[in-house]
Amino acid sequence: MQLVTANGVTVEIKRGDIANQPDLDAVVNAANAQLRTGGGVAGAIHRTAGPGLTEETRPLAPIKPGEAVITGGHNLPNDYVIHTLGPVYGKDKPENELLASCYRNSVDRAEENEIESLGFPAISTGAFGYPAEEAAHIALETVKEKTNSLEYLKTIRFVLFGQQSYDVHEEAMSDVFDG
Secondary structure, eight states: OEEEEETTEEEEEEESOTTOOTTOSEEEEEOOTTOOOOSHHHHHHHHHHOHHHHHHHGGGOOOOTTOEEEEEOTTSSSSEEEEEOOOOTTTSSSHHHHHHHHHHHHHHHHHHTTOOEEEEOOTTSSTTOOOHHHHHHHHHHHHHHHGGGOSSOOEEEEEESSHHHHHHHHHHHHHHHHO
């Protein structure tokens, strides 16, 4: 695990399963517009959380790219799930603004609910085709900017499933926080 501190907020990158982060208050779901189970992150979170999560999200859908909504964690080890819809690369424009909005709005939902620790997956880099390096830089730059205005959120962790995604985020973290 790598970590840096910015404005009193610890930003971490770690390999792992976003649906198994018992030391975090909330995790972010890289959701689909209908907030239903799917593949990748959404599938892992919904499978672990159980059917109650689908029932709670139903009236909140659909959401648009960049938006974020919050629910309870159900059977997850977290109190909350923040659901955000990332942009489909090459389709939803402007991709970079929409992706930054996913991170910004998710952090805003955390602050509104006085959440102290939050875990992010690599939003839009799987089935939505966002290039990993560009997405990692946008994610870390957006989070770094948000640390200036946070009152409650003290830990932001990027939970990355594969080694390649971890390596890309590690490099981006060096660029953003040390560069």
